Amino acid sequence: MDDDRVFKALADPTRRFLLDRLFERDGRTLTELESELEMTRFGVMKHLRVVEEAGLVVTRRSGREKFHFLNPVPIRLIHDRWIDKYTERHVSALADLKTQLEEQR
Amino acid sequence: MNTATETTQVYRVYIKTNPQAIWDAITRPEWTERYGYTGLVDFDLRPGGAYQVRASEPFRKESEARGFELPEVIIDGEVIEADPPRKLVHTFRMLMDPQMAAEPFTRITYEIKELDNKVCSLTVTHELEGAPNLAALVNGSLEDQGAGGGHAWVLSELKTLLETGQVFAD
Numbered sequence A: 001m002d003d004d005r006v007f008k009a010l011a012d013p014t015r016r017f018l019l020d021r022l023f024e025r026d027g028r029t030l031t032e033l034e035s036e037l038e039m040t041r042f043g044v045m046k047h048l049r050v051v052e053e054a055g056l057v058v059t060r061r062s063g064r065e066k067f068h069f070l071n072p073v074p075i076r077l078i079h080d081r082w083i084d085k086y087t088e089r090h091v092s093a094l095a096d097l098k099t100q101l102e103e104q105r
Numbered sequence B: 001m002n003t004a005t006e007t008t009q010v011y012r013v014y015i016k017t018n019p020q021a022i023w024d025a026i027t028r029p030e031w032t033e034r035y036g037y038t039g040l041v042d043f044d045l046r047p048g049g050a051y052q053v054r055a056s057e058p059f060r061k062e063s064e065a066r067g068f069e070l071p072e073v074i075i076d077g078e079v080i081e082a083d084p085p086r087k088l089v090h091t092f093r094m095l096m097d098p099q100m101a102a103e104p105f106t107r108i109t110y111e112i113k114e115l116d117n118k119v120c121s122l123t124v125t126h127e128l129e130g131a132p133n134l135a136a137l138v139n140g141s142l143e144d145q146g147a148g149g150g151h152a153w154v155l156s157e158l159k160t161l162l163e164t165g166q167v168f169a170d
Helices: A003-010 A013-024 A030-034 A041-053 A073-082 A088-104 B003-007 B019-027 B057-065 B132-138 B150-164
Strands: A057-062 A065-070 B008-015 B040-043 B050-054 B075-083 B087-094 B106-114 B120-127
Touching (some): A003 A013, A003 A041, A003 A073, A030 A041, A041 A057, A065 B008, A073 B008, A073 B150, B003 B008, B008 B150, B019 B040, B019 B087, B019 B120, B019 B150, B050 B087, B087 B132, B132 B150
Antiparallel strands (some): A057 A065, B050 B075, B075 B087, B087 B106, B106 B120
């Protein structure tokens, strides 16, 4: 799986929303996922195909149902490839600061 | 919606290697001590066969230095299906932590598929019904407590090891 597909998949707010929903609760069907979006079934399927092709979602069939699971491995690979071991701590400190400041507002 | 899909975690990684190399890296201690949690696996690869993991010497020393005495066997379970080098199913119980040790046995399935371009996909499905503490460990939620990054971290290192012969710590 190449990084380009992962970055492209993550570059869209609807697709990030879908990944966040799966992060909250994994193993959902298309019907459940589309119920949370103001979008046609075809639109949701199109976005799910992009995240699946990027390896960010893995699907499993059980009978007539198809379940979608979040696969964090491609994001982990990007993390390990791009986030330097020495700067990681500073980056996370800044990310924590941002969260704290935003929570205060 | 049944609860089993909600508690199941699925991970997939693509590795430039052959199925046998992945199979060996999962089932042989000389490989498992080189990536991830570095545990030494001991598989009796037939249905009903025992599965045990012992801590590597560096891991044991590091744990003891942090005041964390490890049991002799840190993970146990039983082989359900072994179809080398394609599919391995076994049960899994973590014994390093009393809360996790009290949870029921969970179930791990490894599926290795060779794609046409000399790349294999490795899919790990971990069924974690009734084991919320272990679920938090293997999804990486406890990484900032020094508990490692779970399956995603382990598979990332496994990919690096098989493709480059090295891991990050080397």
